[in-house]
Amino acid sequence: MTKAPEIDGERLLARLDAFAGIGATAGGGVNRQTLTRGDREARALLTALAKARGFSVFQDDMANLFIRMEGRDSGLPPLLIGSHLDSQPSGGRFDGALGTLTAFEVLESLADAGFQPERSVEVVAWTNEEGCRYAPGCMGSRAFVDGAIPAEWADLLAGDDGARFDDERLATIEALAPEVGHRPLGFPVSAYLELHIEQGPSLESEQIPIGIVTGVQGTRWLEVRFEGQTAHAGTTALQYRRDPLKALTTALSGLYATVMPDDADARFTVGRLAVTPGSVNAIPATASCTVDLRHPEVEILDQLETAIRDMFEDAAKAAATELSIRKTLEMSPVRFSEAAVEALHTAASTIGFETKAMISGAFHDALFLSQHAPSVMIFVPCRDGLSHNEAEFVEPEDCIAGAQMFMAAVTELLTKPGIA
Numbered sequence: 157m158t159k160a161p162e163i164d165g166e167r168l169l170a171r172l173d174a175f176a177g178i179g180a181t182a183g184g185g186v187n188r189q190t191l192t193r194g195d196r197e198a199r200a201l202l203t204a205l206a207k208a209r210g211f212s213v214f215q216d217d218m219a220n221l222f223i224r225m226e227g228r229d230s231g232l233p234p235l236l237i238g239s240h241l242d243s244q245p246s247g248g249r250f251d252g253a254l255g256t257l258t259a260f261e262v263l264e265s266l267a268d269a270g271f272q273p274e275r276s277v278e279v280v281a282w283t284n285e286e287g288c289r290y291a292p293g294c295m296g297s298r299a300f301v302d303g304a305i306p307a308e309w310a311d312l313l314a315g316d317d318g319a320r321f322d323d324e325r326l327a328t329i330e331a332l333a334p335e336v337g338h339r340p341l342g343f344p345v346s347a348y349l350e351l352h353i354e355q356g357p358s359l360e361s362e363q364i365p366i367g368i369v370t371g372v373q374g375t376r377w378l379e380v381r382f383e384g385q386t387a388h389a390g391t392t393a394l395q396y397r398r399d400p401l402k403a404l405t406t407a408l409s410g411l412y413a414t415v416m417p418d419d420a421d422a423r424f425t426v427g428r429l430a431v432t433p434g435s436v437n438a439i440p441a442t443a444s445c446t447v448d449l450r451h452p453e454v455e456i457l458d459q460l461e462t463a464i465r466d467m468f469e470d471a472a473k474a475a476a477t478e479l480s481i482r483k484t485l486e487m488s489p490v491r492f493s494e495a496a497v498e499a500l501h502t503a504a505s506t507i508g509f510e511t512k513a514m515i516s517g518a519f520h521d522a523l524f525l526s527q528h529a530p531s532v533m534i535f536v537p538c539r540d541g542l543s544h545n546e547a548e549f550v551e552p553e554d555c556i557a558g559a560q561m562f563m564a565a566v567t568e569l570l571t572k573p574g575i576a
């Protein structure tokens with residue numbers, strides 16, 4: 157492998173600070189949810205930085221943002237590198253932003269070194285990786301790989317302000333339209349590489365600077381709704397009650413007592429819970445919640461989903477309430493390309509970094525890109541493994557080591573036969 161150009165660590169750290177100021181929260185994190193003003197501000201800043209370097213910038217019908225450094229042979233499918241800029245409502249400064257800005261730093265460093273690879277290299281910032289403002293997650297990368305936007309997404313309404321998905325999508329495209337080119341959804345890619353924080357404790361606790369991600373576990377999201385009968389809190393005796401919150405809490409106490417305690421690899425999370433009409437002296441009319449279910453094995457995911465549905469059904473019956481369950485996300489477990497994983501091991505040994513092979517507990521856009529081109533991820537440690545929390549933190553030296561590894565991996569992926 158030719159010697160990889162140096163990255164500029166101070167420039168990367170300064171960029172991270174600049175982006176952390178967009179949608180900054182009082183607790184030191186960010187609230188830059190997809191297709192909001194903050195998201196558009198981050199996209200505009202990245203576009204300005206890219207154009208200042210003479211890179212060309214494009215967006216597609218999902219507002220995925222692409223920054224292109226021309227290769228010697230512009231007809232070849234580009235190497236695609238990047239992550240996302242959108243965040244959780246109480247998110248951290250590094251989730252997504254570190255991967256996107258590390259990819260941009262590598263593009264700049266290649267340009268600084270006058271290194272023009274045979275094939276073009278493109279940085280991407282995917283739309284709506286998080287999925288918290290509009291479900292599902294990874295909308296941008298999924299539509300890119302499918303080459304189409306599912307019709308049912310158009311009328312999705314945001315939980316925070318009720319904004320319609322298509323209105324926000326088009327407004328975001330419109331905001332950048334004068335500055336950037338437009339592309340149809342999806343194009344051939346030689347390989348995809350994404351750097352991300354681990355969002356778990358392994359690398360930090362084992363003091364290993366780099367994770368080589370060999371796959372991603374499966375995820376399913378459910379929206380669960382019980383409907384009963386609202387009635388007077390003081391005059392309605394037990395036998396007349398059809399209390400949806402009783403049904404929901406009965407089911408949840410059973411699920412908390414079994415799903416994760418019975419299987420150390422299972423993840424069961426209720427992130428949102430709502431009760432209507434929400435009056436202190438009226439029995440609820442409806443009680444609803446979200447379920448985020450994860451497991452590395454799809455057969456066990458199936459079994460867990462069946463058990464969860466049964467638990468909700470039994471509780472609905474016992475409380476004489478109506479139940480509806482809508483699945484809003486389904487991501488099957490994936491294994492990344494062995495050739496791409498191998499390229500990362502080669503890159504790590506070339507620069508002498510210790511690594512750990514691992515499966516990602518979080519989903520990522522690379523999960524969808526792995527259906528489109530050889531894909532692989534690099535993880536860096538984060539403090540206490542904490543993420544989706546304003547206190548999310550990555551040591552500056554780990555950010556820089558990650559960027560050095562990313563540069564070595566890009567150089568390797570650009571030259572490796574069978575991937576290049």
Ligand code: HGY
Pocket residue numbers: 285286287293517518519520
């Ligand atoms: O939920 C996830 O796994 C991702 O971090 N959005």
Ligand code: MN
Pocket residue numbers: 240251252285352
């Ligand atoms: Mn992320």
Ligand code: MN
Pocket residue numbers: 244251286544
């Ligand atoms: Mn996230």
